[in-house]
Each structure stands twice: as structure tokens, then as C-alpha cells.
Amino acid sequence: MHLTVTPESALADESVKIKAWGLPPHQIVTIRAWLKDERGEMFYSRAFYRSDDEGKVDLQQSPATGGDYHGVHPMGLFWSLKPVTPYFRLMKRDVMGSPFEIHLELYGQLELDAMPECSPNATACLRRWFVAPGVQRLQVREGRLRGALFIPPGEGPFQGVIDIFGGFGGLIEYRCSLLASRGFATLALAYFAYEDLPKTLDYLDLKYFEEAVQFLSSHPKVCGSGVGVIGFSKGAEMALAMASYIPHIAATVFINGTVAISGSTVRYGDLILPGIPYQRERTLITPSEACIVSPLLGDLSKPENQASVLPVEKAKGPILFLVGENDKSCESLYFARLSLARAKKWGKMDVYIESYPGAGHLLEPPCSPFSLVSRVSSSPSLIMWGGELVPHCQAQEISWPIIQDFLRKNIPCSKKNKL
Structure with a gap:
């Protein structure tokens, strides 16, 4: 079984394509996403999909049959990321530092445990950046003004x-x-x-x-x-x-x-x-x-x-x-x-x-x-x-x-x- 995300590195406001293949035809599988934020808090999501005649799942076309959402939503795994610790909100604090790394996991069955103990059949990882290459960040302490100025390349x-x-x-x-x-x-x-x-x-x-x-x-x-x-x-x-x-x-x-x-x-x-x-x-x-x-x-x-x-x-x-x-x-x-x-x-x-x-x-x-x-x-x-x-x-x-x-x-x- 295989799981890919394209591109593997992108700005945080850009959509990506997630595909799985090598699955048995018409089988219910689970795709799970998770990340740790800068405080070490864990966020996760999951959705269930049915593979097509060729044993493929394409989130651009395949509808989720359950989990955190239903229907065709290519970015649904990102939309539905939720905290393990209740009521925490995912926010990027250091935009110039390391990106959010979102881990994707494919399970070749209906995985009802939100935090499964078994190993996934395939994995992928993508990096979500909050600043494009060449953008400058200038700390602002001008008179009483306080802030940060971002200049494009x-x-x-x-x-x-x-x-x-x-x-x-x-x-x-x-x-x-x-x-x-x-x-x-x-x-x-x-x-x-x-x-x-x-x-x-x-x-x-x-x-x-x-x-x-x-x-x-x-x-x-x-x-x-x-x-x-x-x-x-x-x-x-x-x-x-x-x-x-x-x-x-x-x-x-x-x-x-x-x-x-x-x-x-x-x-x-x-x-x-x-x-x-x-x-x-x-x-x-x-x-x-x-x-x-x-x-x-x-x-x-x-x-x-x-x-x-x-x-x-x-x-x-x-x-x-x-x-x-x-x-x-x-x-x-x-x-x-x-x-x-x-x-x-x-x-x-x-x-x-x-x-x-x-x-x-x-x-x-x-x-x-x-x-x-x-x-x-x-x-x-x-x-x-x-x-x-x-x-x-x-x-x-x-x-x-x-x-x-x-x-x-x-x-x-x-x-x-x-x-």
C-alpha cells in the first residue's frame, strides 16, 4: 500500500493532493493526520474512504464515508484537525521558524480507534510553511509602535x-x-x-x-x-x-x-x-x-x-x-x-x-x-x-x-x- 501527498512542502494556505493506492478494490480504509504544535500539543483527524475498482483513493474525487467529515473534501483532514487536550486552538506562533509537519497515515481497514496502537500500512509527511522564500521579517520598535513588518522579495x-x-x-x-x-x-x-x-x-x-x-x-x-x-x-x-x-x-x-x-x-x-x-x-x-x-x-x-x-x-x-x-x-x-x-x-x-x-x-x-x-x-x-x-x-x-x-x-x- 502507498500514500502520497503532493507537494510535500507548501505554504499553509495552499491545497495539496493526497492519494492512496495498492489497496484491495472496494475496501474501507482509514487515513489519519496528526501534528504537534510549538507547545507540544497534539492535533489529529481521520476519515474513512472506500477504494475504487483499481484499489485507489484520491481525496480530490473520493468521498469520505465517515470519520470527522463526509463527502469530497480534499483538505478535510486539515480542516478537521482537533486537539487531544480539549479546547486548545492550533495557531502558528513563530512564522519564521520551522514549518508545521503534518503526518499522514494509511490503515488498510476501518480504524475506529482515534489513536491507534497498530502500525499504519503507509505514511507520508508534508511541511506547511507560513512564509515564502525571500520574505523578510523586521521587528518594529519605532517610537511607541510595536509589531512586525513583513516585506516580500x-x-x-x-x-x-x-x-x-x-x-x-x-x-x-x-x-x-x-x-x-x-x-x-x-x-x-x-x-x-x-x-x-x-x-x-x-x-x-x-x-x-x-x-x-x-x-x-x-x-x-x-x-x-x-x-x-x-x-x-x-x-x-x-x-x-x-x-x-x-x-x-x-x-x-x-x-x-x-x-x-x-x-x-x-x-x-x-x-x-x-x-x-x-x-x-x-x-x-x-x-x-x-x-x-x-x-x-x-x-x-x-x-x-x-x-x-x-x-x-x-x-x-x-x-x-x-x-x-x-x-x-x-x-x-x-x-x-x-x-x-x-x-x-x-x-x-x-x-x-x-x-x-x-x-x-x-x-x-x-x-x-x-x-x-x-x-x-x-x-x-x-x-x-x-x-x-x-x-x-x-x-x-x-x-x-x-x-x-x-x-x-x-x-x-x-x-x-x-x-
């Missing part, structure tokens, strides 16, 4: 993008490094709970984000006519605030967030944007009966909340909302529609919504594993993200090229006109 100049993650702090680089691998000069921007930045989100200074725009635009490898910004969750809220108040934001990608200042007050010079307090929804899950927290905002149409709603109509560039309709962490579809209606009311017609039924909060680059619920280091409770395996991961596959096309189309690029 070549002379440039390149379209600049600022990448902002959610409300748990730190510096997260894997989406940034993949965007740089696709030709964007991308700044992964930390804004709290990192190095000497504030430890908590008590308040945010929008001038800090404006400094990031100025820093990126002035880099000799970056087009200076304007930059893009992509934000997720709390980062999406800040991306929309940047678009609404900072004129050099040329394009904004907003992924599953709120369209009003939430929780923490935001200041921009003399302007103060009050944060709407969160309402916490708590549910219990079994068997552990762990508490799941889903933050909720109140009705944004209430007069007392109007000062917090972001004036999307003031944005100079287009805005793309990416929404998981089964988001359990944020009422993303409601917020996106609210912002679209406000934009149209004021005559701004370049606001768009891409909405994905069955997708949850964590819309990641393609091939990223699905996570319904996970732990977060800064929270004592579990966080409910929502979504369903197949539609969520299909949304990730669909949205990634849409993001890149939107940024390429709308960020102007010339060697002149620096800030």
Missing part, C-alpha cells in the same frame, strides 16, 4: 497592509506573513498586552494606529499613496475606526467585528468615543460544564449608543465586510448590515458584504482547522466561536482570494506621493 514598491487581530492582545503574525508571501508589505500591529504596550484594553488611542499608517507608508519598499487595513474581531472594530477617521486608509477588510466602539473608550486627539459596555452571555457545556462566554452589545439604535457608532460614511476608501452568519462571539451580520445601511444613507456606495452561512467567528486563511470552542490564555472561560465544519472551512477557502483581490484593486501604488 523583490524591489517593490509593494502595496502596504496593516493587519490587526482581536481583543486578547499580543502579536499574531501568521495571516500577515501569508499576505506578504502573496506580495503585500504587511505590518502585524500589536496594540496591547505585548512588550511595553498597555497590559489591558482600558482605553485605546487612535493616534497610535495613525502612527502605524505613517510608519508603513513612509517605508521605502511600500507604496505611499495609501495603505490597506485588515482587522478581525476587536481588530475589525479598530480597522473601521481607522477607515472612518484616518484619511490615508485606502481599503478596509473587516472580519466579524462590531461597528461601534465596544468595551473600551477610544480617543483621537480631542475626540472621545465612549465604549458601549459588553453584556455577557454565559452557557454551560457538557461533560466538563465549562463556562462559555459570548460578548454581546446592546441595541446600537438607542440614542445613548449613537456616540459610539463609527461614522463609516466618512471613510475615504471602500470597505469589505466578511461575515460568518453562525458567529457566536459577535452579532457580525447585524453589525455589517447596520453599517451598510448607514453608508448608503449618506451616499457612500463602496461598502460591500460577503456573508457565509454556517461560518463562525474565526474566519482564517484557507486550510486552517475549524475551532468551535477554545481556550484563550487571557480568559478564565472558554470562548464560543460558532460555525459548522464544512461551510466554515469552505468560507475560508472562498474569502482568502476575495481579500487579496480587494486589496490589490483598491490600494494605489506608485513610487511617489509618499506621506
Whole structure:
């Protein structure tokens, strides 16, 4: 029996081809995937397949008959990777270091044990990189700015993008490094709970984000006519605030967030944007009966909340909302529609919504594993993200090229006109 994966080394957002052959015809077999992350945590998945008349299984064509998913899903073994230790989430921390090594195992029978003791009939291994050859990573400690700048190979100049993650702090680089691998000069921007930045989100200074725009635009490898910004969750809220108040934001990608200042007050010079307090929804899950927290905002149409709603109509560039309709962490579809209606009311017609039924909060680059619920280091409770395996991961596959096309189309690029 044989098992192959092609290519054996690829970027983490690229699909691969998995094939098995030398099997008895019409036999149920098991293909299993596993990896260890940088912390030593194990993640695994498995699916059952029936070999064809020639004793072959091709994940591009063969439907899974059971296991972690059903149907024809060539990357299903990647989508469904789940932790041995419950509620851990697979995230790449050191993007410039070693790749994730995913081990594939073929068992010539229906293997019902998720962690089989018997040896596989065939194995294969592939390496999943988060940075392409030639991409440079530059640590950013410029004034009070903290982050990491990724520059693609070549002379440039390149379209600049600022990448902002959610409300748990730190510096997260894997989406940034993949965007740089696709030709964007991308700044992964930390804004709290990192190095000497504030430890908590008590308040945010929008001038800090404006400094990031100025820093990126002035880099000799970056087009200076304007930059893009992509934000997720709390980062999406800040991306929309940047678009609404900072004129050099040329394009904004907003992924599953709120369209009003939430929780923490935001200041921009003399302007103060009050944060709407969160309402916490708590549910219990079994068997552990762990508490799941889903933050909720109140009705944004209430007069007392109007000062917090972001004036999307003031944005100079287009805005793309990416929404998981089964988001359990944020009422993303409601917020996106609210912002679209406000934009149209004021005559701004370049606001768009891409909405994905069955997708949850964590819309990641393609091939990223699905996570319904996970732990977060800064929270004592579990966080409910929502979504369903197949539609969520299909949304990730669909949205990634849409993001890149939107940024390429709308960020102007010339060697002149620096800030």
C-alpha cells in the first residue's frame, strides 16, 4: 500500500493532493493526520474512504464515508484537525521558524480507534510553511509602535497592509506573513498586552494606529499613496475606526467585528468615543460544564449608543465586510448590515458584504482547522466561536482570494506621493 501527498512542502494556505493506492478494490480504509504544535500539543483527524475498482483513493474525487467529515473534501483532514487536550486552538506562533509537519497515515481497514496502537500500512509527511522564500521579517520598535513588518522579495514598491487581530492582545503574525508571501508589505500591529504596550484594553488611542499608517507608508519598499487595513474581531472594530477617521486608509477588510466602539473608550486627539459596555452571555457545556462566554452589545439604535457608532460614511476608501452568519462571539451580520445601511444613507456606495452561512467567528486563511470552542490564555472561560465544519472551512477557502483581490484593486501604488 502507498500514500502520497503532493507537494510535500507548501505554504499553509495552499491545497495539496493526497492519494492512496495498492489497496484491495472496494475496501474501507482509514487515513489519519496528526501534528504537534510549538507547545507540544497534539492535533489529529481521520476519515474513512472506500477504494475504487483499481484499489485507489484520491481525496480530490473520493468521498469520505465517515470519520470527522463526509463527502469530497480534499483538505478535510486539515480542516478537521482537533486537539487531544480539549479546547486548545492550533495557531502558528513563530512564522519564521520551522514549518508545521503534518503526518499522514494509511490503515488498510476501518480504524475506529482515534489513536491507534497498530502500525499504519503507509505514511507520508508534508511541511506547511507560513512564509515564502525571500520574505523578510523586521521587528518594529519605532517610537511607541510595536509589531512586525513583513516585506516580500523583490524591489517593490509593494502595496502596504496593516493587519490587526482581536481583543486578547499580543502579536499574531501568521495571516500577515501569508499576505506578504502573496506580495503585500504587511505590518502585524500589536496594540496591547505585548512588550511595553498597555497590559489591558482600558482605553485605546487612535493616534497610535495613525502612527502605524505613517510608519508603513513612509517605508521605502511600500507604496505611499495609501495603505490597506485588515482587522478581525476587536481588530475589525479598530480597522473601521481607522477607515472612518484616518484619511490615508485606502481599503478596509473587516472580519466579524462590531461597528461601534465596544468595551473600551477610544480617543483621537480631542475626540472621545465612549465604549458601549459588553453584556455577557454565559452557557454551560457538557461533560466538563465549562463556562462559555459570548460578548454581546446592546441595541446600537438607542440614542445613548449613537456616540459610539463609527461614522463609516466618512471613510475615504471602500470597505469589505466578511461575515460568518453562525458567529457566536459577535452579532457580525447585524453589525455589517447596520453599517451598510448607514453608508448608503449618506451616499457612500463602496461598502460591500460577503456573508457565509454556517461560518463562525474565526474566519482564517484557507486550510486552517475549524475551532468551535477554545481556550484563550487571557480568559478564565472558554470562548464560543460558532460555525459548522464544512461551510466554515469552505468560507475560508472562498474569502482568502476575495481579500487579496480587494486589496490589490483598491490600494494605489506608485513610487511617489509618499506621506
